[in-house]
Amino acid sequence: MSPPLIFERVSRWYGEVLGVSEIDLELEEGVYGLLGVNGAGKSTLLKLAAGLIAPSLGSVRVLGGDPHADPGIRRSIGICPDVDRFYEGMTGFAWVAHMARLFGFDRREAGRRAAAALDRCGMAESMTKKIGACSKGMRQRIKLARALVHDPVLLLLDEPLTGLDPVGRDAFVRLVRELGRGGRVVVVSSHVLGEVEEMTNRIVLIHQGRKMASGGIAEIRGQCEDRPHRVEIRCASPRDLAREVLAMEGIGGIELHEGRIVVQVLSPGGFFESLTRLGARGGLGIEAVQPLDADLEAVFGYLVRS
Amino acid sequence: MIAWIRATFLIFTQAFGSLLLSKKTLFFGAMNLGYGVLIALLFFFAGDRARQDSLFAFPSLFVFVQILVPLTAVYYSISAVREEIAEKTLTFLLTAPIRRSSIWIGKWAAATAVSTLVIGLGYLCAVSSALFLPVAAREGRALHGSTSMAFAWAVVAGPVAYAAMGTFLAVRFRRAMLAGAIFVFSWEGFAGSTPANSGVRDLTVVDSVRTLILRDADSARRFRREMVSWASAGEFRPWRGDSLEEALEEFIPSKEEAWKTLAWFTGICLLLALLSGAGRDYETAPKE
Numbered sequence A: 001m002s003p004p005l006i007f008e009r010v011s012r013w014y015g016e017v018l019g020v021s022e023i024d025l026e027l028e029e030g031v032y033g034l035l036g037v038n039g040a041g042k043s044t045l046l047k048l049a050a051g052l053i054a055p056s057l058g059s060v061r062v063l064g065g066d067p068h069a070d071p072g073i074r075r076s077i078g079i080c081p082d083v084d085r086f087y088e089g090m091t092g093f094a095w096v097a098h099m100a101r102l103f104g105f106d107r108r109e110a111g112r113r114a115a116a117a118l119d120r121c122g123m124a125e126s127m128t129k130k131i132g133a134c135s136k137g138m139r140q141r142i143k144l145a146r147a148l149v150h151d152p153v154l155l156l157l158d159e160p161l162t163g164l165d166p167v168g169r170d171a172f173v174r175l176v177r178e179l180g181r182g183g184r185v186v187v188v189s190s191h192v193l194g195e196v197e198e199m200t201n202r203i204v205l206i207h208q209g210r211k212m213a214s215g216g217i218a219e220i221r222g223q224c225e226d227r228p229h230r231v232e233i234r235c236a237s238p239r240d241l242a243r244e245v246l247a248m249e250g251i252g253g254i255e256l257h258e259g260r261i262v263v264q265v266l267s268p269g270g271f272f273e274s275l276t277r278l279g280a281r282g283g284l285g286i287e288a289v290q291p292l293d294a295d296l297e298a299v300f301g302y303l304v305r306s
Numbered sequence B: 001m002i003a004w005i006r007a008t009f010l011i012f013t014q015a016f017g018s019l020l021l022s023k024k025t026l027f028f029g030a031m032n033l034g035y036g037v038l039i040a041l042l043f044f045f046a047g048d049r050a051r052q053d054s055l056f057a058f059p060s061l062f063v064f065v066q067i068l069v070p071l072t073a074v075y076y077s078i079s080a081v082r083e084e085i086a087e088k089t090l091t092f093l094l095t096a097p098i099r100r101s102s103i104w105i106g107k108w109a110a111a112t113a114v115s116t117l118v119i120g121l122g123y124l125c126a127v128s129s130a131l132f133l134p135v136a137a138r139e140g141r142a143l144h145g146s147t148s149m150a151f152a153w154a155v156v157a158g159p160v161a162y163a164a165m166g167t168f169l170a171v172r173f174r175r176a177m178l179a180g181a182i183f184v185f186s187w188e189g190f191a192g193s194t195p196a197n198s199g200v201r202d203l204t205v206v207d208s209v210r211t212l213i214l215r216d217a218d219s220a221r222r223f224r225r226e227m228v229s230w231a232s233a234g235e236f237r238p239w240r241g242d243s244l245e246e247a248l249e250e251f252i253p254s255k256e257e258a259w260k261t262l263a264w265f266t267g268i269c270l271l272l273a274l275l276s277g278a279g280r281d282y283e284t285a286p287k288e
Helices: A042-050 A071-076 A092-102 A107-120 A136-148 A166-181 A193-199 A217-223 A238-246 A268-281 A296-305 B002-020 B023-046 B052-087 B090-094 B100-132 B145-150 B152-156 B158-172 B176-192 B206-216 B221-231 B244-251 B255-278
Strands: A005-014 A017-027 A030-035 A057-062 A077-080 A154-158 A185-190 A202-207 A210-216 A229-235 A251-257 A260-265 A286-291
Touching: A005 A042, A017 A042, A017 A057, A017 A202, A017 A210, A030 A042, A030 A166, A030 A193, A042 A057, A042 A077, A042 A154, A042 A185, A071 A077, A077 A136, A092 A107, A092 A136, A092 B002, A107 A136, A136 A154, A136 A166, A166 A185, A166 A193, A185 A193, A202 A217, A202 A296, A210 A217, A210 A296, A217 A296, A229 A238, A229 A268, A238 A251, A238 A260, A238 A268, A268 A286, B002 B023, B002 B052, B002 B100, B023 B052, B023 B100, B052 B090, B052 B100, B052 B145, B052 B152, B052 B158, B052 B176, B052 B206, B052 B221, B090 B100, B100 B152, B100 B158, B100 B255, B145 B152, B145 B206, B152 B158, B152 B206, B158 B176, B158 B255, B176 B206, B206 B221, B206 B255, B221 B244
Parallel strands: A030 A185, A030 A202, A077 A154, A154 A185
Antiparallel strands: A005 A017, A005 A057, A202 A210, A229 A260, A229 A286, A251 A260
């Protein structure tokens, strides 16, 4: 069975402005972080997946269909766009219910679904408030409820944490994780790495309209072969440890600090094996080993900022 | 088909409520009501000196039929679509599993309904003032039922066609308001002033609406005479003994022709709206 979301050599221009270029992507069930700096092409990618715009070249397939040409396919897609505009005079409940009716539900079912979706997004108590009087965080939740109201298979969230307070962010992160476990494809776009890291470790990295990398964070880090891994080792006698480490193969350099050393490792596999043996021998007082550049921030930096 | 009708109806109900309760209803309501009040004042102060048919017909034609009706309907229909595009709320509709034709037709129907209501308000105010104001109209000078009823065509038929034009402009052009203003204030006046036998008038809405009014306002003789004289570009000369009824047949289209022209105009505008809005991209380039 083919993945629910497939991009095949997709390019998209806005006149002479490049949105995305030659994107190949296949997303299976789970949560994906769509990462990139502002203007990288994240929103364009989500709009293409939602059928809001058509590709200039290539094809986008959602559950085997074209979301731009076939309105029926859009029944399986929920999008939470980055726009903060609504029909301000409506209540959150009325708006979400109205949107649910556009997805084909009758009045009663649309109302039931709207109430449930708003409740799930933490808007149970404020659902009868006019949208115009809602805070930015509330509006964000209403938008998310709208995206969830028809129980979509593909959920596209464009900068969803914008405007949420810390409690709301926490609840939202948990909700996204839960949605990803429920057999859906959830794509969360953000330029805030920490946000994405909390939700998933599977990322798609976009830069200047091109896909730079996709997969697990560790997997992508492993592909940055020209960048030595930086590993911090806390120990009782850094000088002795540094001497032992220097004797190992594939070491690019060592920084000596008070109570710790930072090693630049060229081939991490062999290094960690040797380090384990060294630790088992005892005498050096190794307390902790921590990779410094295996997180999303570092991977992003290596791939984009350089 | 049922799904399409259902989606169109949903778009219609939402747009209808949103347009009706918007600030522009206050503005256009006041303008149309203002026309009604002006007619009432005319009846009040001049109703005993001039025939009310004339007092009602000429100002109504020049202010109500040729300015207020097109302006109200074109503005409502353009803003129904363009505001969604500008505010980006159209995103929510375009990502719903509905055809774009449902959106454009629903918006057009809502703009037609709301502008009919707003225009109708001014018309009712004008007509009811003739009925209820203590006007000292002399025998035979009171506003005739056929004249007042004839102008109801402007309320019923005008908004349908004007809103169709507005919808097309809004779907197709970024500067739709400017295009709408050019249509209402330039094209309608320019083409609508050409002699009837030139055929150019058929490319307007106002001519068909005027035709419907002229055909039915048979008690407003002076009004009809002037209008036919204008349409004939001077060929109709009543002082030479030319018959008004014969000139009407010669220079003014029949009601059937007027309805047909309005139907064609509306149909073509809506078709153009559907065609140009079918694959159009309403998303702008991403911000750097």
